[in-house]
Amino acid sequence: MNFIKFCATSAALLLLCSCDKNDVVLAFNTQDASLRTFYLESSLNVLLPEDSANATPESMQSHIKVRSTLNMLVPYDDGSARFEMKVDSVEYTSDKRSVEEFRNIEKLVSVQHFQFKLASDGTISDPVVEDAEVRLGDDDIDLMKVFLKIQPVLPAKPVSIGETWERMVTIPGANSITTVYKSFTLEDVMIHDGAQIAKIGMNLKYKEEPDSTSDLHMESQGFIVGSGSILFDVSHGAVASANLEINGDLNVKDLVAQDSIPNMHVIQKIKMRSEP
Amino acid sequence: MRRPQTLLAASLLLVATAIAGEMPFPQPEKGMVRLQAKDSPYILEQGVVFSSTDTLYVEPGVTVFMGEYAKIMLRGPVRIQGTPEKPITFRSADSSESWNGIHFVTSSKPFEVRNLVIENAFRNTVFRTDGIFDKVKFVNNYYGLWVDEVSQMYLTDCEFSRNRFALSLRAANVTANNTNISNNVYGLYLEAKAKFNGDMALVTNNLEADVRNESDELANKGKRVRRNIWQRVEARF
Numbered sequence: 459m460n461f462i463k464f465c466a467t468s469a470a471l472l473l474l475c476s477c478d479k480n481d482v483v484l485a486f487n488t489q490d491a492s493l494r495t496f497y498l499e500s501s502l503n504v505l506l507p508e509d510s511a512n513a514t515p516e517s518m519q520s521h522i523k524v525r526s527t528l529n530m531l532v533p534y535d536d537g538s539a540r541f542e543m544k545v546d547s548v549e550y551t552s553d554k555r556s557v558e559e560f561r562n563i564e565k566l567v568s569v570q571h572f573q574f575k576l577a578s579d580g581t582i583s584d585p586v587v588e589d590a591e592v593r594l595g596d597d598d599i600d601l602m603k604v605f606l607k608i609q610p611v612l613p614a615k616p617v618s619i620g621e622t623w624e625r626m627v628t629i630p631g632a633n634s635i636t637t638v639y640k641s642f643t644l645e646d647v648m649i650h651d652g653a654q655i656a657k658i659g660m661n662l663k664y665k666e667e668p669d670s671t672s673d674l675h676m677e678s679q680g681f682i683v684g685s686g687s688i689l690f691d692v693s694h695g696a697v698a699s700a701n702l703e704i705n706g707d708l709n710v711k712d713l714v715a716q717d718s719i720p721n722m723h724v725i726q727k728i729k730m731r732s733e734p
Numbered sequence: 735m736r737r738p739q740t741l742l743a744a745s746l747l748l749v750a751t752a753i754a755g756e757m758p759f760p761q762p763e764k765g766m767v768r769l770q771a772k773d774s775p776y777i778l779e780q781g782v783v784f785s786s787t788d789t790l791y792v793e794p795g796v797t798v799f800m801g802e803y804a805k806i807m808l809r810g811p812v813r814i815q816g817t818p819e820k821p822i823t824f825r826s827a828d829s830s831e832s833w834n835g836i837h838f839v840t841s842s843k844p845f846e847v848r849n850l851v852i853e854n855a856f857r858n859t860v861f862r863t864d865g866i867f868d869k870v871k872f873v874n875n876y877y878g879l880w881v882d883e884v885s886q887m888y889l890t891d892c893e894f895s896r897n898r899f900a901l902s903l904r905a906a907n908v909t910a911n912n913t914n915i916s917n918n919v920y921g922l923y924l925e926a927k928a929k930f931n932g933d934m935a936l937v938t939n940n941l942e943a944d945v946r947n948e949s950d951e952l953a954n955k956g957k958r959v960r961r962n963i964w965q966r967v968e969a970r971f
Binding site for chain 1: 780782802807856876883898904905926958960963965968969970971
């Protein structure tokens with residue numbers, strides 16, 4: 459019996475020694491998280507440059523800003539919890555739509571309240587729009603998709619500055635699922651307003667695949683890539699702020715018009731901020 | 735004990751709303767929603783989706799008031815057939831607010847809609863579905879009717895007035911008979927692969943243009959990306 463105790467104590471000491479005193483445990487609060495207000499913004503700039511195929515350069519710019527409230531609904535025994543993101547207000551503009559269309563999009567997004575299960579490492583599963591009657595069309599903006607792109611995933615073990623970790627996440631779309639490869643680096647740890655804040659660098663890449671059920675095929679030339687940074691509030695187990703810039707080139711094939719539009723360059727900037 | 739109380743509360747709410755003058759739009763039950771003239775007017779506050787096995791049956795004379803988030807998505811059989819004396823009306827509850835619209839996505843089951851008035855919607859659509867609108871009035875909508883990927887649709891004795899875009903066609907073949915498209919901002923909006931077979935003399939007196947052809951407009955400006963493509967690229971991000 460004494461030998462077993464000795465072995466157990468030795469193993470515990472070995473584990474403690476292996477964990478550097480500068481290591482940081484990064485985890486979402488999934489047990490007693492209080493309400494947080496989220497501000498999520500996405501700016502999209504799509505460019506078709508002038509080249510041999512295009513006589514005139516063309517572009518589109520749009521911007522959406524959403525204020526929402528994140529509420530923890532129920533904690534689970536496995537350490538995860540179910541959360542609800544409730545949309546409070548929406549502002550939208552685009553140079554390719556009219557003011558009446560802005561208002562219609564704001565209405566559509568304002569009812570896209572969604573729920574998801576969040577593990578303490580940030581893994582999101584079972585994301586679902588609450589109102590089953592909200593069926594997004596081919597040209598409707600999907601708020602949940604924007605949120606899932608910028609939401610970080612955390613390491614499963616304590617990490618020190620400079621350490622990296624990688625995760626694969628899936629983002630559901632109307633008719634398909636996009637697999638996004640995300641990698642993170644812990645860049646710094648600081649104290650701000652009494653809270654421990656971790657600065658995390660984020661890179662992502664994914665491929666835009668054509669949707670076989672649609673008459674408009676969009677396919678990325680190689681990977682769409684993104685980079686940004688996250689300030690993670692370690693003390694409260696929540697993202698304080700995040701920004702992400704995504705770049706990619708699309709080949710678009712309009713099956714109806716039998717027209718191909720290559721080299722559409724897309725730049726998306728996503729910003730997220732949350733406060734108690 | 736909770737269930738009878740809940741039922742009682744729901745019944746009281748239903749009775750109270752009915753007494754107040756508007757019957758809540760019923761949800762599909764046993765594959766059917768039947769809107770009866772005796773219970774009219776109805777009110778729909780949110781979206782309702784009819785599955786491919788759900789039938790919408792509306793009696794002549796029924797009026798449905800739509801809240802600003804209201805949307806009707808029809809995937810199943812449709813029987814919306816008013817009479818000249820007792821037309822059916824879908825319009826916004828608050829005339830200063832638009833509602834989302836009515837969407838026909840009945841695919842394999844062609845629809846037949848008669849003597850209907852649709853007012854104040856943002857956009858009414860027919861998508862990948864053939865059918866007939868007979869004596870239907872599209873009034874004061876943003877997109878009166880948007881027809882997309884439809885092999886054959888008929889408009890007979892219909893009227894489009896005070897819409898922003900009265901009739902928009904994309905990859906659609908529409909035959910119009912005695913159909914007036916007048917007093918809108920734009921009459922016909924033709925996108926890629928759109929065919930309109932009808933009396934063009936009845937497409938008249940529209941404020942900005944009787945006919946807009948997107949492909950021609952883009953070509954004149956040396957451009958090639960259609961509005962629909964910009965919007966769908968945006969939606970993918």
